[in-house]
Amino acid sequence: QVQLVESGGGLVQAGGSLRLSCAASGTIFSINDMGWYRQAPGKQRELVARIISGGSTNYADSVKGRFTISRDNAKNTVYLQMDSLKSEDTAVYYCNGLINGRLYWGQGTQVTVSS
Numbered sequence: 001q002v003q004l005v006e007s008g009g010g011l012v013q014a015g016g017s018l019r020l021s022c023a024a025s026g027t028i029f030s031i032n033d034m035g036w037y038r039q040a041p042g043k044q045r046e047l048v049a050r051i052i053s054g055g056s057t058n059y060a061d062s063v064k065g066r067f068t069i070s071r072d073n074a075k076n077t078v079y080l081q082m083d084s085l086k087s088e089d090t091a092v093y094y095c096n097g098l099i100n101g102r103l104y105w106g107q108g109t110q111v112t113v114s115s
Contacts (some may be wrong), residue, residue: 002026002099009109017083022095022106024076032098034071034078038091087115
């Protein structure tokens, strides 16, 4: 059984920073893409950033230049460094990962940015 557990969410003022972590655990043979998504109240879940096993990344236009995704393959962990946060970044942030050929999701972590 594979699990993804996010951490690092919380309340921050606009202009501040947070770092989210997502650790994969269980019986893991391979991890390909890992990513972060977010869902704000009343809105659909949207891609924030993705990183593939080779290290290539892509970002939503709304976070380019402010957010950085990275991964530590030895720890089976993906990170999302969020800087210059805005009120519109408020959402539940979810990580997902293509692990052992299947897509898994974490339970989500709340990020609230106060203006």
